[in-house]
Each structure stands twice: as C-alpha cells, then as structure tokens.
Amino acid sequence: MNHASLLTADLRARQVRRRSLAVLLLVLIVLGAAMGGPVEPAGEVLDETALMQATTAAPPIEVEAPPTLEQLQARVAAVLAREGVPGVGLALVDREGVRWAGGVGVADRSTGAPVGPDTQFRVASITKSFVALGVMRLVEQGRLDLDRPLRELTPDVALTNDWDATSPITLAHALEHTAGFDEMRYNEYFSPEDGVVPRDALAINPRSRVARWRPGSRGSYSNPGYTIAGHAIELATGESYETFLEREVLRPLGMPTARFRRTREYADRLATGYHEPGRPADFRPIYHAPAGALLASPRELGQLVHFWLRRGDTGGPAIVGRESIARIERTETLQYRLADNNYGLGNYGDVLHPARGRGHDGGLPGFLSCYRYFPELGVGYVMLLNSTHSLQAYLEIRALLFAYLTGGRTALPPPAVDPDPAEIGGLTGFYAHANPRVQWFGFIERALLGISVRPDPAGIDVEMLTGGRAQLVPTGDGGFRHWRESGTSIRFARGDDGRRILVGGLAYFEEASYAYARTRLLALQAAIFLLQLAPAWALGWALLALFRRVRGRAIASGEFALHAWPAAAGLTGVLLPLLLVHVARAEAYGTANVLSVGLCAGTVLFAGCSAAAVAEVVRAGVARTVPLGLRLVPSAAALASFGMTLYLMFHGIIGLRLWAL
Structure with missing residues (x-):
C-alpha cells in the first residue's frame, strides 16, 4: 500500500472513531436527559x-x-x-x-x-x-x-x-x-x-x-x-x-x-x-x-x-x-x-x-x-x-x-463536670469512621466521615471532616454531651489495639491521620470536579472547533478524541449515581434486571471510557499535534477519571453486581 493510500485509510479510521464517539456522546446526553429529567428527587429515605x-x-x-x-x-x-x-x-x-x-x-x-x-x-x-x-x-x-x-x-x-x-x-x-x-x-x-x-x-x-x-x-x-x-x-x-x-x-x-x-x-x-x-x-x-x-x-x-x-x-x-x-x-x-x-x-x-x-x-x-x-x-x-x-x-x-x-418538666442532665485540660489534651486529634454498616460501600463512609477534636474552654470542640462543628461539655469518665442534650452522647475510650476511640450510639471512630483523610477527601473532590468539568469543556471546545472550521482551520489529529473520551467518562460518571437512585427507587437491587444490570454495565463503561481517555492523552502527548493549552484540562480530567476507576475497582464497584453481593 502506497503512502497516499495509508493516509486515506488513516483518515477514514479517524472519521469512524469520531463518528463512534459522537454517537456515544449523543447517547449519553440523551440518557442523561431522559433519566435526569422526569425523575423526582428521591428525598430522605429514612430507616432506623x-x-x-x-x-x-x-x-x-x-x-x-x-x-x-x-x-x-x-x-x-x-x-x-x-x-x-x-x-x-x-x-x-x-x-x-x-x-x-x-x-x-x-x-x-x-x-x-x-x-x-x-x-x-x-x-x-x-x-x-x-x-x-x-x-x-x-x-x-x-x-x-x-x-x-x-x-x-x-x-x-x-x-x-x-x-x-x-x-x-x-x-x-x-x-x-x-x-x-x-x-x-x-x-x-x-x-x-x-x-x-x-x-x-x-x-x-x-x-x-x-x-x-x-x-x-x-x-x-x-x-x-x-x-x-x-x-x-x-x-x-x-x-x-x-x-x-x-x-x-x-x-x-x-x-x-x-x-x-x-x-x-x-x-x-x-x-x-x-x-x-x-x-x-x-x-x-x-x-x-x-x-x-x-x-x-x-x-x-x-x-x-x-x-x-x-x-x-x-x-x-x-x-x-x-x-x-x-x-x-x-x-x-x-x-x-x-x-x-x-x-x-x-x-x-x-x-x-x-x-x-x-x-x-x-x-x-x-x-x-x-x-x-x-x-x-x-x-x-x-x-x-x-x-x-x-x-x-x-x-x-x-x-x-x-x-x-x-408539660415542660425535665429530668436532671448528667452532673456538670469541670473540664480537665490534661485529659482533654489527650483526646485532641482526628478520629476516622471505622464500623460501616454496609461493608461494600464502607469506603464512601470512610472517605466522608471523620471528626476532629480540639480543646474548648467549656470542654471540647468537634468538627466533621466535611464541615459542621459543635461544642460539647464534659460529663465525666471520658463522656461529653451537647449542652442541650439530656445525657452523655459520646464517650472516649481505648480500642482493642490501644488506640483512642470515640463512640456514641452505634457509631465508632478511631484515631487516625487527619492529613491522610483530608488529602483523600480533597483528591476525591478534585476528581469529581474534573469529571463534571470534562463534558462542559468538550462542549466549549466543540463550539470553538466549529468556529475554526468556518474560518477554514481544521482540527489537529487526535484533538477530537482527546476531548471526547474524558467527556464520555464524565457523563458516565454523572449518570451512574442517577441510575443508582433509579435502582433504589424501584427496589431493584436484589435481582438481575434492566436497572441493576444497567448499573453494572455503566461501571464497566466508565472504566472503558477512562482507559480510552488516558490512552488519547498519551497519544497526544507523544504526537504533540495538539497545543499544550488545549491538552491541559482534558488530560487532567482523563487522569482523574482513570484514578477514580482504580479507586472504584479496588473497592469492587467496577462491574458491581448488586444482586450477587
């Protein structure tokens, strides 16, 4: 095959890839509109x-x-x-x-x-x-x-x-x-x-x-x-x-x-x-x-x-x-x-x-x-x-x-106890959630739930990892309560391995690294932001490419795929929680059905789109046909989606079969 034929074949292959990606993006957008539009908010589904x-x-x-x-x-x-x-x-x-x-x-x-x-x-x-x-x-x-x-x-x-x-x-x-x-x-x-x-x-x-x-x-x-x-x-x-x-x-x-x-x-x-x-x-x-x-x-x-x-x-x-x-x-x-x-x-x-x-x-x-x-x-x-x-x-x-x-009567709360600065100083630190009710999704709770404890003139100041804080007063023997609570609501103790623990009701938190927990949370938040940004960025790029086309300037080789695959991963990542809501609303998680199988397929599709996005980033980086300024956001989104894929795969979510857990 001569050089001209090779160029023609390569052009046709690129056109096929572009059309395939365009169809995939269209399907994802239609699905997002179909699923996100008529679905009413799930609201607070409460259990015991x-x-x-x-x-x-x-x-x-x-x-x-x-x-x-x-x-x-x-x-x-x-x-x-x-x-x-x-x-x-x-x-x-x-x-x-x-x-x-x-x-x-x-x-x-x-x-x-x-x-x-x-x-x-x-x-x-x-x-x-x-x-x-x-x-x-x-x-x-x-x-x-x-x-x-x-x-x-x-x-x-x-x-x-x-x-x-x-x-x-x-x-x-x-x-x-x-x-x-x-x-x-x-x-x-x-x-x-x-x-x-x-x-x-x-x-x-x-x-x-x-x-x-x-x-x-x-x-x-x-x-x-x-x-x-x-x-x-x-x-x-x-x-x-x-x-x-x-x-x-x-x-x-x-x-x-x-x-x-x-x-x-x-x-x-x-x-x-x-x-x-x-x-x-x-x-x-x-x-x-x-x-x-x-x-x-x-x-x-x-x-x-x-x-x-x-x-x-x-x-x-x-x-x-x-x-x-x-x-x-x-x-x-x-x-x-x-x-x-x-x-x-x-x-x-x-x-x-x-x-x-x-x-x-x-x-x-x-x-x-x-x-x-x-x-x-x-x-x-x-x-x-x-x-x-x-x-x-x-x-x-x-x-x-x-x-x-x-009629306004109350019972006496636990007796007031003066704060012990030495004791409270020993309680200061970060406590990570360590007893998930559902083990399969416990990684989500571990990423989001954590409590920082600091001294306070009245007792201790507690702050959640994701925001929100309260002042608690001591009730003795490692116990604390909100000043409006009628009894001890949390208590500090020692766990099996000697580490300090914080317990209340059936909640169980144990001493851990705040830096690690905060870094993990910020990394997940950044990844989610980039995944959500990728489709909007791809749409902006498409409008720019159309304007350039009108001006007679063709897009560079690989430029379409570089933007399309991260956008596809981002759209899939957005659709998965919506699909999970549908599965929950239909109570369809116990059997293999259209919704639960669709959720499983969606996780695999997300992994595939993420892998393809990284591959295109590598290809664009080697070929250098796309300007660096146009590569930065899709490259970051591709790496974020691939990192999220590895994270979810490690926790068994890629290929998730709810009916077989």
Missing part, C-alpha cells in the same frame, strides 16, 4: 439507622408545650400538612396505662380513611424489641443462654469468625449488634412471599454473617442478628418464633391484633405507606422477618411502652422480671464504657429529648415508627408515620409529644 443517627447528631428541637390534647392534635396536623405526610398514629402513655391512643391525618390518600387507634402500621425494627423480650423470657426459663456461642445454639447457621477460638459469637452479640456482621445483602431484602422461616432466610446469603472484626470490639447495626435470634427461639421451643411471641409476649401485653404477616382478617386496618407525597409504597414482605415484620397499631404499641414504664412491678403482665428489663437496657458485650444512647437488646437510649429516654425506631418503605419511654418521668409515647420522606416531621412531632406529656 438514620433515625438513630438523627437522635445522636442533631441538636434538640425546642417547642412550646401544647396545653390540651386538641391543640396537640392541631399542631401535629399542621406539621403533617407542611411536610406532606399523610398521617400518623399516636399513643400517649404513663405508668397507669395508655392515656390516649388515636391518629391525625389519613391512613390512605385514595380513600381518605382516617388514622385511628387501631390502624395497623408496619412498625419495622420495633419488632426487635419483641424478639428481645421473647429471648429474655426463655433465658429466665433456662431454655436460652445469652452468652452461649451461636455455633452451639444454632449449629445449622453458617457463621465465619476468625476470632472464634478466643471470642466466639454469642446470642448477646447478635442482639446488641456487636457480632461484627455485615448488614443483610441486597438479595436478602425483599421476599416474594410472606412467612419465610428464619432458617431459610439465613440460608440465602451467609456472607452477611461474617465477623469483620473481633466480636465485642465495636457495634454495627445488622438485621440478620435478629433473624438468628428468631431461629434460636424456634430451636429452643420447637415452634415458630411467631407462635411463641404472639402467645408469650404480644397477647399478654394486650396486643390482640398484632401479627408478623398480613392476614385477611385485619387487611382493612393496614395503613398505606408512602415514599413521598402521591407515591405509595408497595407492601413487600421481608426475608429477615424477626428483624422487622411486625404489624401493630398505636394502641397496641402503647401497651409495650406501659410495660417498660411499670419496670416489672405487679399489676400487669409478667413477661420478664425487673432484672431482665435492666439487662435489656444494658450493653454487656463491649469492653468499654458507653454513652447514654447505648444499644442494649432491641432497646436503645435517646438523649435528644430534655429527659433521657429509651425505645426503638423502625423504617420500611413507606413507614417510620418510633416509641420512647422516660423512666425518670413515668411517661412515654408511640409515633407511627405512613411516609418516609420527612425527617423534620419525625423530629418535630416527637418534640410535641414529649412537651405535651411533660
């Missing part, structure tokens, strides 16, 4: 962990106490209307019993049926409180042992624990979320049918029962632990956990209609849940039913609150004794002292109210649930929302309920 974090991280909301029940209902109705929440079931309780149970708003927007005292809600993780009560009832009877290794209690359940010889996983670890388990995997979420037995649910994906650190060294919320507890109940009793709990816990408490699965008998009582205004949530059963399948009404859950307030005294159902109640409210599997928001057995502390409280929250698609009781004040409440998009409604209605119940 988000609610627990809200009660440990947000400053308390102060409201004026409604003087009458009618005014309380009116103010709750105003919150619902403002936040677009259809309805809420409520119960107000004291030591004498359920003072009032009812509702505000509607249980179903389409029918307008009002929420009443017997409207049933999916109470989600509040189920754990009943499983814990059932376990403790069997402990009192000598049929279960909290400290016995699970490999002996439940030998048919697959567990992986590299520390088994010295730190076996016990039933207490599973109930206190300190076993080190990962959260349930995506193919363990939703079941095609109601009533999957715990043994079968646990067989779906044993990888969620792998101890990621020594059991008892730190906590991390994990639903499968309660499915193990449900299975332990079945092995100990020889009957289903549902039958046992309904007979031994629910019915004695005064909960005649509460069930662990839908039944035709009470179908007309079940509220409709909503993701957001106008978008109802489908009722989908869950595999890990002992962790969150209970259906109950506000009146019925009020009986549970009454039980906690009675503290095991006579005159009511003797589900468990006073000592067992105290054990339920303690954390015993961790070797360091905790804050007042500790997680016990299906029961945790809350210091966001003006008095220390305990209880549990729950979240499932369309439903948020909460109950709290305040032993020092002798009152408590139940709050069941049939919408999951408004954290503000959750916080504000809680505050109104407490204010009404107490």
